[in-house]
Amino acid sequence: MIEKFSTGIEGLDQLTDGGFLRGSAYIIQGPPGAGKTILANQFCYAHVREGGRALYMTLLAESSSRMLAYVSQMGFFEGSALPDAMQYISGYGVLEREGLPGLLKLVQHELKRHRASAMVLDGTFVAQSVASEQEFRAFIHALQGVAGMADAVLVMLTHQNRDSSCPEHTMVDGWIELSDETNGFRAYRTIQVRKHRGAAILPGKHRVRITEDGIAVFPRAETTLEAIPAAQALAHRVASGHQGLDTLLQGGLPAGSATLLIGPTGAGKTTLGLHFLSLSTEQEPGLMLGFYETPARLVQKARSIAIDLDTPLEQGALEIAWLPPAENIVDELVRDIVRRARARKVKRVFVDGLVAIRDSLVIRDRMAYVINALSMQLSAIGATVVYTSEIPEMRLDDALMPSDELSAMVDNVLLLNTGRRAHAFRRYLSIIKLRDSDFDPRTHEFHVNGRGIAFGADPRVNASGEAG
Template sequence: MQQAPLPRLRTGIPGFDVLVGGGLIEGTSIIIQGRPGSGKTILANQIAFHHASQGGRVLCATVLAEPHERLFQFLSTLSFFDRERVGVDIQYVSAFDTLRSGGLAAVVALLRREIIRHRATLMLVDGLLTARGAAETALDTKMFVAELQGHAAFAGCGVLFLTSALLDDGSPEHTMVDGVVELAEQIGVARSSRWLTLRKTRGTAAIGGRHEFEIGADGVVVHPRLEALLGFSPEAAEMSNPTPEELTAELAADRRTPRVNVAIEGFDHLLGGGLPCGSGTLIASPSGGGKTLASLCFLAGSTLAEPGLMVGFFEPPVRLVRKGEAVGLPIARLAGSGALRFLHCGLAVRSIDAIGHEILTAVFDYGIKRIVIDSAGALFRIASNPGRVVEFFFALTSVLRQRGVTVLTTWETPDMTGSTSTAVISTDAASGAQGGLWSSQIYSSCDNLLSVHFDDRGGVLRRILRVQKMRDSHYDPQQRELQIASDGLRLVTTAAL
């Protein structure tokens, strides 16, 4: 007999509820831990104000010496803070003096009265570390947490305990509560990263591991690790494990894949009619090889019915428009009509998961059918953990492929001249010593691989394009010269080749 799902408390934190199966279980007790400045207070108060906006009543209790007015001053800079709710459906109570005069037992008695008086359905207790310091033994700490939980549960009230101590799994507090959320910050050279980890989740299937989050004008936004989120999705599991009937129907269907045209003269002929619709293509070349221009030629086929998206890290949209117009591509017109959109990410602002979610949001909202990622090397630069970029990239492109989106990704190689094979396997300068391994894994995750290298034989520098592979498709293996002129790009066969 299937049991009814447990009622959930929606937190209102973008990206958080999906990690915990739709929200916190009502009446649950959670520890939010992290060093000072990690975002605990913002996270907890954001949950509190969202809960109040949904008709709940919140009691915010602190055993810290900091006055509430100082807290309100900082919270007022965030959009979720509503001063009119303070004193109405959100009550702030200080238990600091009570702790000093009567100890933990007096604090429990005070909070029990306040829960009943305000008919609270959610309680925040800030300063668990202070309470722990006031306890004479570990048993006292355990009794303090247990008694607060008991009184809150009797009243139908959930509890969020906040502490700046990084408690271990065997601490008295951890053993008593239903869940533990840990916040941390990693200081990097280009940018700092904030991480949220679900250390304990009782009674719910959660997406574990570290997930990056950001704090902005609207408060906390969590970006679940894309590969973990998609692997956790029931829809993804169904798509990866077809039934025998579905597999038979798939094989019996007409599998002639439609082609996507690219505005480079001779390109579609080289690839047997164009890029297969819904495929992933990587074009690798050194700087100046024409990767970005080729990408714009691909996006030049975007329409209102099948829009395109340019995801860039180095060149802003205005520069890309000018670059396209310089070779006769109607990039400005396409952008003005809405057939082509730009997502300029930069290198030091967003996490790769934030970028991945923005790409998928654009696909869902606008029906994007052509995407350029310029370039994959930038993902390694901005990733806090470059080792997971390959898994992230594979997960992202897999979802796009399932939705019939054709993806073109660029990759910069350091070789200016040399054979095509040398250009392909070279280590990307942005990826460090691991670049060779990562690049080969990125290549293997793509359906099609194109490479461009320079050839200076005869005293003339030429760009040479070659199709390295096309999965499940015919193509012309003959390499071509890629010529760039004011009236467009073209592939030609020359005697030098």
């Protein structure tokens, strides 16, 4: 089996099925500013940390000292690796004087002299500009052979937007494309592994973020499902945190299922979710992800209606994470929720606000697949999940999403609706769907009082709808 070298980027290792193959050549293509140089340096320093030796050769007029000035600010930089394990050299002068034959000799010589097991050739498009198309193809073919003979990984960087049918893409072992894209006013970065011999890649485009720590890659949540073990069939029920609701559900929520609470603002969705979290214990740890209310505000809200979140929080049985609704990378969000849940062996998960997740998606059609992927990953670790999603107050038939999309997202659906009757604001709960289970199909009126949710008409309002 051919040895693989980590790319130094966890998400990219996932996309490439483990990293770069030793003795192989790769092209990383993308426009200026897309992150090619950062990615290549991040790979080199990760390789050095694992005991390898790396060589970075630039064909650009930019000096190595200028590049180092930028790279040294990144979190992956290790000055102690210079100049022994990690070395920067320029091939610009040799290319100008001796053309591609001279550059090829320089690459061979430096690989051997430095005993490098990884090499980056930055600015491959410059080499193409000084030669004919036929000469450039021969050069790429020769580089492929050099990488194989040296038993090293060779990574070539280019900003030219070359078509997939170009000969160099057929010659190399791998081709990775970085892109800067826009959707309306939104700008975002993506990465795609277009080719990788001998590896089961994760296809399509995936989101990228560049920070002071380097490049982070977030595989699309729906593409990672194959690695998830099948969840065990669980026949027992999980208490919802409200005895009256458990009666309607004939024992509670099916263990390991995903439940969607849908309804307009003020219908009681978050309150019902807080009931669910209040039963978090050391044996059944809980996790909440919210977007609109801070943890402090949620705890205060729970206190005001006698829902005890303080105890599980103090015992470490409950974690509340808050993420302001912005242009979040949803695949990063899914990854972090699953990691938090797995680390604490969480059994109760409450995600308050699927609208915030939907609005963060560049392609909103992914919503059903993303939520399905999240639910499956949480179910695989034995967690029961409750989501909330806001809809306008309207007739039931209009309020629900198409049945096929809804079924793909969740196992159970509860509609919390509102309306005015007899001059009073009233709330109603209907169970629309419950996985493989019977349930009470009737619509029930409820209200929120000092002890949370209570079924039945609000006793503070008389039959005529006036305050009593």
